[in-house]
Structure formats: C-alpha cells, structure tokens
Amino acid sequence: MRAEASLDSGSPVGSRGVSASPLLKTELLSVKFGGLAALSEVNFQVARDEVRAVIGPNGAGKSTFFNCLTGVLRPTGGRIIFDGEEITGLRSNLISRKGIARSYQITNILPNASVLENVRIAAQSRRHAWNMVSHHGAFADVNARAESALQSVGLLAKAYELAANLSHGEQRNLEIGIALATEPKLLCLDEPTAGMSAAETNETKELIGRIAKDLSILIVEHDMEVVMELCHRITVLHYGQILAEGTPQEIQENPRVQEVYLKT
Amino acid sequence: MSTAVQSVEPLVRVEDVHTYYGKSHILHGVSLTVGAGEVVGLLGRNGVGKSTTLKTIMGLVQPTRGSVMLNGHAITGLPPHKLARLGIAYVPEDRRIFRLLTVMENLRTGLDRKGVTEETRKALLDKVFAYFPVLAERRTQAGGTLSGGEQQMLAIARAMMLEPKIILLDEPTEGLMPRMVSQIGRIIEVLHNEGISILLVEQNVPLTLRASQRVYIMEKGNVRHHCAASELDVNDTVIKQYLGV
Numbered sequence: 001m002r003a004e005a006s007l008d009s010g011s012p013v014g015s016r017g018v019s020a021s022p023l024l025k026t027e028l029l030s031v032k033f034g035g036l037a038a039l040s041e042v043n044f045q046v047a048r049d050e051v052r053a054v055i056g057p058n059g060a061g062k063s064t065f066f067n068c069l070t071g072v073l074r075p076t077g078g079r080i081i082f083d084g085e086e087i088t089g090l091r092s093n094l095i096s097r098k099g100i101a102r103s104y105q106i107t108n109i110l111p112n113a114s115v116l117e118n119v120r121i122a123a124q125s126r127r128h129a130w131n132m133v134s135h136h137g138a139f140a141d142v143n144a145r146a147e148s149a150l151q152s153v154g155l156l157a158k159a160y161e162l163a164a165n166l167s168h169g170e171q172r173n174l175e176i177g178i179a180l181a182t183e184p185k186l187l188c189l190d191e192p193t194a195g196m197s198a199a200e201t202n203e204t205k206e207l208i209g210r211i212a213k214d215l216s217i218l219i220v221e222h223d224m225e226v227v228m229e230l231c232h233r234i235t236v237l238h239y240g241q242i243l244a245e246g247t248p249q250e251i252q253e254n255p256r257v258q259e260v261y262l263k264t
Numbered sequence: 265m266s267t268a269v270q271s272v273e274p275l276v277r278v279e280d281v282h283t284y285y286g287k288s289h290i291l292h293g294v295s296l297t298v299g300a301g302e303v304v305g306l307l308g309r310n311g312v313g314k315s316t317t318l319k320t321i322m323g324l325v326q327p328t329r330g331s332v333m334l335n336g337h338a339i340t341g342l343p344p345h346k347l348a349r350l351g352i353a354y355v356p357e358d359r360r361i362f363r364l365l366t367v368m369e370n371l372r373t374g375l376d377r378k379g380v381t382e383e384t385r386k387a388l389l390d391k392v393f394a395y396f397p398v399l400a401e402r403r404t405q406a407g408g409t410l411s412g413g414e415q416q417m418l419a420i421a422r423a424m425m426l427e428p429k430i431i432l433l434d435e436p437t438e439g440l441m442p443r444m445v446s447q448i449g450r451i452i453e454v455l456h457n458e459g460i461s462i463l464l465v466e467q468n469v470p471l472t473l474r475a476s477q478r479v480y481i482m483e484k485g486n487v488r489h490h491c492a493a494s495e496l497d498v499n500d501t502v503i504k505q506y507l508g509v
Contacts, residue, residue, distance in 0.1 A: 055509070057467065058310060059439060168287035194311050195288035198484050222310040223484075224509060236509075251509055258508050263437075263445075263468040264498050 023048045023083060023216050024069070024100075024186055030077035031064050031240075038064040039240040041078065046186070051208075051217045053227040055251075056237035057260060062220045065237065066188055069218070070102045071095040083185060096125065101184035103175040103192060111164035115155055118163050118174060120146040122181035149181035152211050154203075169200030173207060180211065187211070188218045193226055205230060228252070236260070273336040275300045275430055275461050276321065276352075281330035283313075283320050290316045292485040293330065298430060303452060303462045305476035305493060307469065307507060313485040314465040315357060318432040321463070322354045323347050334429075351429035357438060357465075359419040363408025367399050370407050370418055374425025384427075392421040395454055413444035420451060430461035437468050449475055469498050469507060481506045 022045040031039040039061045046052050054062050067073035069080060071092035080088045087095055110118050123145040150156040153173045158166065163174060172192060179187055192208065193201040205226050208217065212230070221227050227234060228248040236244040236257050244254050251257055258264075274297035283291040291313050298304045306314050319325045321332050323344045331340045334350055344354070362370050371392070375385055393400035396417045402410060407418060416436055423431050433452075437445045445468065452475045455462055466472040472479060473493045481489040483506050496503060 168289065171287065191311065195285065195290060196484075197289055197292065201484070224309075254509075258504070261508050262470070262498055262503065264470055 021084060022046060023050075024218075025081045026069075026078060027081070028078035029065075029068060029075055029080060031061075031068060031073060032076045037240050039068070039075070042237075042240070042242055044235065044242065046216055046218060048185075049212075049214075049216055050233065051212045051219070051231045053219045053221060053231040053234045054237060055221070055227060055234060056243070057263075059239075060237040061240040062237055063190065064240070066102065066190055066218075066220060069095075070100055070188060096182055096184075099183070099185035100188065101179035101182045101186070102188040102190065103172075103179050104190050107168075107171050107175060109163045109171055109174055109178065111162070113163055114160050115163050115166065115174060116146055116150065116159040119149045119177050119181040122146075122178045123149065126182055145183070146181055149177045152180055153177040153207055167200075169196050169203065172196065172200075173204060176204075176207065176211070184215060186216045186218065188220075190220050191222065192219065193221065193223050201226065273333070274298060275302075275335060276463070277331075277333040277336075278317065278321060279331045279333070281317070281320055281327045281332065283316055283325055283327045285316075285325070290485050291320065291327070294320075294482070294485070294487055295330075296480050296487060296490070298461050298463050300429070301456070301459045301461055302478070303456050303464060303476045305472035305479035306463060306465045306482065307467070307472055307479055308482035309467075309507060312482040314482055315434055316485075317482070318354065318434055318463065318465055321347075322352060322432060324354075348426060348428075351426075352432065353423035353426050353428035353430070354432045355416075355419045355423050355434060355436065357434040359415050361407040361410070361415045361418055363406065365407055366404050367407060367410070367418055368403040370422055371399075371425055374422050377426075388425055388427070392424055395451065396421055413440050413447065416440065416444070416448065417451070420455075424455075424460075428460060430463065431455060432463050432465075434465045435467060436464075437466065437471060445471060467507070469503060473498065 024046040026042055026044045029039055029042040054065060056062055064073065068075045071090050074089045079086055082098055082100060087098055120142055123142045147156060150159055153176050155170060155174055155177060166174060193204050196204060201223060208230055231248060233246065234248055234251040235242055236251060238260050243260060244251060244257050276298040278294060278296045280293045280295055281291050282293055294317055306317065308314050316325065320327050323342050326341055331338055333339065339347060398414055399418060399421055410418060436448045449471050452462060464472060464476060473496055476493040479491065479493050479496060480487045488506060489502050
C-alpha cells in the first residue's frame with residue numbers, strides 16, 4: 001500500500017487501472033514573482049493512492065506550489081503532468097474537471113446554503129449543461145453523489161442544516177466534502193486542521209485517513225502529528241526548492257530539515 | 265528565574281484567555297506573564313496562536329474569556345489606542361510601515377502626541393538614530409523603499425517613540441537575511457538594556473533562547489511548556505517536539 005517505491009513507479013494498487021506512471025508529476029516547475037523565485041525547478045511526483053505531505057517553514061513555497069497545481073497561478077516555467085496529460089497553465093475550472101480538487105487554508109463554503117446544497121453544487125459541476133431529457137436522472141445522480149460525499153465526511157445527518165450553523169471543525173470538513181463531490185483523483189488539502197481544537201484535529205485526521213483509501217492526497221500542514229501519521233511520504237520545501245523527500249521517519253531523522261525548522 | 269527583582273505583580277499578566285476568530289477557537293486558555301524589564305519568548309509552529317496572543321494583549325481581538333492585566337489593572341477589552349497610551353507597543357509581523365510616508369514621518373506618528381516636550385522629542389530621535397544609523401541616513405526616504413530589514417528597524421524605532429513599557433514583537437526576523445537576524449538580536453538586547461519589556465514571538469529558536477530570560481512554547485492554542493531560557497537547548501526533545509519535524 002505504501003508508496004515508498006522509487007519515484008518512477010507508482011503504487012501498484014492504483015484503483016484506476018494498471019498504470020504504473022505517477023498520478024501527478026512536475027518537471028522543473030518554477031514561479032517567479034518579479035525577481036523572487038517562489039518555486040525553482042521543482043521535480044515532484046505523486047503515486048496513485050499515495051498520501052503525501054508538503055511541509056516547510058513559512059515562505060517555503062507550499063501555497064505557491066498548490067496554486068500552480070490547481071490553476072490558481074500560472075507557472076513561469078516547467079510542466080505539470082496529471083494522469084498522463086499536460087495541464088500546465090490550465091485554468092482552475094478545467095483542472096478541477098481533470099480531477100484535481102482542493103480545499104483552502106481559509107474556510108470556503110456557502111454559509112447561507114444547506115450543507116447538502118454546498119456539496120450538490122460541486123457534484124453538479126461534473127455534469128454537462130442541463131438537458132431536458134436526461135434532467136431527472138441526472139438530478140438523482142447528482143444527489144446521490146452529494147450524499148455520498150457527505151457520508152464520507154460524516155455530515156450526512158446534518159445535510160439539511162444551514163452551513164453557517166455548523167461548528168468550525170464541521171465547516172472545514174464540509175469543505176473537504178465539497179472537494180470530494182467533484183470526484184477527484186487527487187485531493188489537495190491546504191492546512192486542513194488549521195484553527196481546530198485538538199479533538200477536531202483528531203476527527204479530521206481520521207476522516208482524511210478514511211477517504212485516503214480511494215484517492216491520492218496532497219497535504220500542506222503544520223501539525224506534525226497529522227503529517228507523520230497520515231502520510232506515506234513527505235516533501236520538504238525550502239526557499240522554493242525541494243530540500244528533502246522521504247518517509248516520515250527519514251524526514252524526522254534528516255538533520256538539514258531540523259536545521260531549517262529551528263533556524264539553527 | 266529572571267534577573268528582574270521579584271515584584272508583587274508582573275507588568276503584563278495574561279490569565280486563561282480564550283479567543284475566537286468567528287467560530288474558530290484559537291486560544292484555549294492561555295496564561296503567561298511578562299515581568300518589568302523582562303524579555304519573554306513565545307515559541308511555536310505556524311498557526312498555534314502566538315500572534316493571536318499578541319493581538320489579544322493589544323486589544324486587536326477581544327477574548328471571550330479570561331483577562332489581561334497591566335501592572336495589576338485589568339485592561340481586557342480596552343481599544344488599542346488606549347493600550348498604546350498605557351505603554352504597550354506592538355510591532356506586527358508585516359511591520360505596517362506607512363509606505364508613502366518618509367522614515368521621519370513614520371517616526372512622527374509615534375512622536376506627535378500630547379505631552380512630548382521638545383527635549384523628549386529630540387532625545388528619542390537621537391536615541392533611535394544612534395541605535396539605527398541607517399534610519400538617520402534615510403530619514404527623508406519613503407518607508408516603502410526601505411529593505412525588509414530596514415523596515416523592521418523602522419517599525420521597532422517607531423514603537424520606541426511611544427516610550428513603551430513593553431513591546432510586543434511579532435516574528436521580527438521573518439524573511440530576513442542571516443546578517444539582519446543577528447542585528448535584530450542586538451536590537452532586542454538594546455531594548456532590554458533600556459529596561460523595556462519584550463514579548464517576543466519567534467520561530468527562530470537560537471535567537472529566542474539567547475535573547476529571552478523565559479520562554480513559553482505553544483501548541484494548538486495552549487501553552488505547553490514554560491521554563492527559563494537557560495534551561496533549554498536547541499537540541500532538547502521539547503524543542504523538537506513542538507518546533508521541529
């Protein structure tokens with residue numbers, strides 16, 4: 001299950017066919033803001049069904065990296081290949097349709113819609129424009145998928161509540177549900193436990209562990225317990241470059257990584 | 265523990281403070297003290313509540329529970345401008361330099377206030393220009409044209425214009441070159457020698473352990489560890505647990 005194999009081979013248990021190619025791959029990915037290289041020539045791969053953490057101190061380039069992968073930001077150099085297809089520079093809506101979903105550092109929900117409506121809108125984005133003939137069937141299908149997404153994040157019982165009435169932790173989990181409803185192959189989570197209590201963090205950690213069985217996940221997270229328990233491999237970014245990559249144990253034993261974190 | 269004389273009441277006492285942003289419960293009962301003239305470090309990873317603790321003391325966010333005391337008087341809920349007058353200065357992480365104002369004008373935002381005599385004014389300016397000669401050189405230059413390190417110096421110098429009892433310093437070394445980092449270390453020493461208390465939020469562990477008398481380590485909105493800075497070493501397991509990987 002664990003994808004500690006070499007970078008060239010994906011996990012052998014990919015649920016989507018026999019492909020051994022990585023699900024996501026970046027080649028020399030670079031972003032410059034004026035004279036500042038926020039990302040420089042990052043070569044990165046995620047295997048199918050892998051859970052990967054991207055960590056690093058403030059300003060390491062983690063959010064920039066996520067923004068490139070999800071089409072929020074256009075890279076200034078390099079390529080992004082997803083599921084065998086180049087997606088470099090595609091707009092975020094197209095990237096979403098290719099199968100990359102994302103949750104943000106800041107809660108991003110529709111507070112005045114019901115919990116179900118929040119995920120249903122995301123589920124609908126996977127269907128083509130309304131068609132009078134198939135309308136009914138399509139609707140049922142969208143509902144079913146929305147409900148299954150809510151089930152995955154443990155919010156089915158609150159489907160008809162206003163999203164605004166959920167607790168902070170539930171709202172964060174709803175966001176993950178919204179991302180799941182787009183049926184992604186890769187889910188990018190930006191600080192999923194930010195601002196959560198210890199109890200909420202634990203619940204979300206378990207939730208992520210559950211959904212990780214069916215898809216690849218990339219996590220940016222500062223809570224090291226979450227990172228070490230959930231992730232197969234960890235990539236450490238520093239000044240826009242990959243400083244280290246390895247299993248949680250390898251990263252914990254890497255003196256360079258500790259230096260960068262403690263600024264020694 | 266600290267070098268300061270043991271007084272009845274610390275300069276600042278934060279007691280069981282709970283702070284929320286919207287529904288997000290950020291501080292879960294934080295308590296800490298800063299003695300008169302003491303430098304206290306507040307360490308922790310991103311997002312554990314360090315800046316929120318400073319903002320709560322400064323009145324920028326209101327705690328839902330708990331209290332903040334200054335010299336034994338409750339100051340919880342007072343607006344920031346009143347707290348500034350009472351002697352609390354705040355240097356935010358993003359420095360908040362007025363980019364279009366000159367260095368001198370930036371300093372004057374702290375100087376042009378009631379009760380500042382011409383002598384005090386001159387003495388304060390002489391002092392910061394002696395400590396930060398680069399600011400004297402650039403006094404007519406727009407704040408926005410300074411380098412990151414110079415902006416940090418200006419932000420600290422501007423705080424000094426208030427003749428504060430305490431400065432709340434939020435990650436002063438963030439994004440600075442190593443040379444500037446050691447300079448910030450020296451500036452903290454200078455402030456300490458002036459008798460100004462400092463609550464220093466940092467991620468730079470060696471600097472914090474050097475500059476502070478005591479340190480608090482936070483995680484998930486709580487203080488998890490508290491000790492004299494001299495008791496800690498960068499290689500201690502407690503440092504690795506709460507700050508390393």
